[in-house]
Amino acid sequence: GAVVSQHPSRVICKSGTSVKIECRSLDFQATTMFWYRQFPKQSLMLMATSNEGSKATYEQGVEKDKFLINHASLTLSTLTVTSAHPEDSSFYICSARDGAGLNSPLHFGNGTRLTVT
């Protein structure tokens, strides 16, 4: 089945530094990828929709200058958390839709546990 690979799985960084997370679709092309954030014992909250070759669409309340998204190819989207602070510590998960149809299954990466000290 379709596989979405996400790296790194865990990262610890100091406050003020930037962290890049990669999301790759391994056996399918994804013109659209989605980035979610999940705090402990909470639901997945959509942060932004990453569109290949164009600017990402951010959800209300998500700072686009803090969470930089680049979707330079049909198989790779990156999320960079800039000037990270402890409140950015969370589980970040990317996903991609396998297929052109809007009802195509959404496959998730393994997630990245970010801890900002």
Next chain:
Amino acid sequence: GENVEQHPSTLSVQEGDSAVIKCTYSDSASNYFPWYKQELGKRPQLIIDIRSNVGEKKDQRIAVTLNKTAKHFSLHITETQPEDSAVYFCAALGGGGNKLTFGTGTQLKVEL
């Protein structure tokens, strides 16, 4: 935008019993409703989904029902097993067609 509510937040059942999780959605144009199972620290895994032109779908011990009029859908797990213990999320694909909105999750615990 779409709003998805999910109940209960926690559910404990005895092994072999059935478990039911219910969700409601607000956008009448929503047309796709997947259910995900998430184990601690892992990615959500799609376990079953249903489209708006279908009222019920079953896959072995798992079934999902959809009531479009009432805008609610439910997950039914029969003959529960300890490995069914996890957090389950419902979701709805809004009428805009692109964004999946998740429910708040249900922590299911199957006790021996």
